[in-house]
Amino acid sequence: MQSGKMLVADHQGTYMIKLIGDVRLTLCNTIDDYIEQMFSADNFAGVTIDLAETLGIDSTSLGLLAKLAIQAKQRGFDRPTILSPNPDITRLLQSMGFAKVFNIYSDEITNAEDLKELPVRCGSETQVRNKVLEAHKVLMGLNEQNRADFHDLVCALETPKASQ
Template sequence: MSLGSIFYAVVDNHYVIKFVGEVRLTLCSSLDTHIERILSSDQCDQVLVDLTEATCLDSTTFGLIAKLAIRAKNKEFPTPVLVSTHDDVTKTLLSMGFDHIFVLLESLPKTQCELQHVPVVQESVEATQLRIISAHKILMSLNDSNYEAFNNLISVLEQK
């Protein structure tokens, strides 16, 4: 398993976040902290998520991407844009209800900005587990299918 990367840029209040490779729960603390920092600032008012180079995303990552869309909506941003060029990733997005919280595109708009790495955050196992639970609860709230898929996992995690 190769470790994935997450990059971002903010240009003219447009926030772009790009996922590359296999992005899994090992990056959830970094991703969640970054999302909170960006959306708590006045740096952006539009969001674009680029999954064109993502080969694998786990459910925690999907949950945090959903959180990004929900937080953007709460800040009254335009509906965030998500770009996915891989059929398997797109099918997962559709099955999880991401088409209700994102504008889904099959190609990436041209951009002129340079991307930076999302800063790595090291947390305790307990703090990471809380982020995993939170991400999955967000997914569960998107549709009944997600609720059924992740309800048992959340019950187990909350008992630990």
């Protein structure tokens, strides 16, 4: 499966994020850094996430997207939009409770020539662990099924290692 990559663009404060391939933990720092960059922009107006070429997406990446939607709401912006023409990805989004915090459409974007690929930003083991923990806590807040599904993982991540 094609490893994941993230393409982005913005036009006068309206941002586009396109996730391509198999979107996994390796992109968590890249995704989170870009979210922070978007919200720190004075002209932020909204964001659309294009999942048309997403082959798979893990729970950490989903949690970071949910974080984006929650931050937008807290700051008084409209719900972000997700474009998801793949029924399997859309089903996953629905099961995670994304319809509560995103507008989800099956449309595809035909003109994405202004997108540029972001380099993958690696992080330390601690940074990645903290992002995984944060992402799963956000997912747990979306619905009861997520709370049950991710409870053990969150507990394990919150428990310090005996060797530390």
